[in-house]
Amino acid sequence: MMKIDVLTLFPEMFEGVLGHSILKKAAEKKAVHYNVINFREFSDNKHQTVDDYPYGGGAGMVLKPQPIFDAVKAINNNNEEKKSRVILLCPQGERLNQKKAEELAKEEHLIFICGHYEGYDERIREHLVTDEISIGDYVLTGGELGAMVIIDSVVRLLPEVLGNEESHQKDSFSTGLLEHPHYTRPADFRGMKVPEVIISGNHKNIEEWRAKESLRRTLTRRPDLLKEIDLTKEQVKWLEEIQKNIDN
Template sequence: MMNIDVLTLFPEMFEGVLGSSILKKAAEQKAVHYNIVNFREFADNKHKTVDDYPYGGGAGMVLKPQPIFDAVDHLKEQANSKKPRVILLCPQGKPHHQKLAEELAGEQHLIFICGHYEGYDERIRQNLITDEISIGDYVLTGGELGAMVIIDSVVRLLPEVLGNEESHRQDSFSTGFLEHPHYTRPADFRGMKVPDVLISGNHRLIDEWRAKESLKRTYGRRPDLLQKIELTDTQKKWLLEFENEQK
């Protein structure tokens, strides 16, 4: 079972997300255990303050190292975990992506640190964390939403959580390409028809159509992804078709 600890000043933010849908199901199946901790509880002063003014002056407040270090030490001891992945949510971090989610899904213990101030004391970055991760090139009021996004992307990959193991293997980015289009009943809705190949019953042609449409969607929406993929001769032929269609 994977253990996920989250250090935050706003634990109530996680109740709806972790208590719903796939994330709730994963906990009920004991694929994962969530532990949401208010790190203010670890402050060593009578006022339970966890931030202070930055040395050298400047706007905003900085998260103090003591509550975070003590909280992480406690969580490691509690879980009997010597080498958890300690993740700092930060816009300066490396961008989150599917391969990183797959990597994190192979861990036994994840600790997320969600700040809510101007920044973190640099000693937290240098001496405590293993990963700095960002969910995009923008700034949020805190790390909570970023943690929720990453947790969702990781937990859905745990064995048997989705029910069908093939579900996540065909996701966009898991294969390197964006996912192909999907259709369901009715076959004709307001004159908009499902492609004939999908109702043909010919699985070889269906697989070929899906592969081609996946490549076409990637070419049209995220051509940058194709620079990282070694295409087959067939895929190169399809790509030439797409390019000619645009001329």
């Protein structure tokens, strides 16, 4: 079972996300255990303050190291040697992608630190965290939404969470390409018809159509992804055909 601890000043924000849909089912299946902690409880002063003015002046407040360090230590049962993956949500961090989610899904224990204010004391970055992750090149009010996104992207990859192992293996980005289009009944909806090939019953042709459409969608929407993939000779041939059709 994977264990996920979240350090936040707003634990109530996680109730709806972790208590519904796939994330809830994952906990019910005992694939994961969530623990959301208000790190204000670890403050060592009577007012339970967790932030202070930055040295050198400047706008905003900075999260103090003491509550965060003590919270992580308590989570690890005072075991200084325990190697939990400690993730700092930060706009300066590594950009989240599917490869990173797959990497984190192999861990037994993840700890998320959600900041709120101007920033973190640099000693938290230098001496406590193992990963700094951003979900995009923009700034949010706090790290909570980012943590929710990462948790969702990781937990759905855990064994038996989705029921069908192929569900996430064919997702966009899992193969390096964007996923092919999907259709369902009716085959003709108000004159808009499903491609004949996918209702033909010929599974070989269907798989080839899906592979080509995945390439087409990646080429037209995210051509940058193609530079990072080792395409097969067949895929290269299909891609050339697709490009010719686009050019014409």
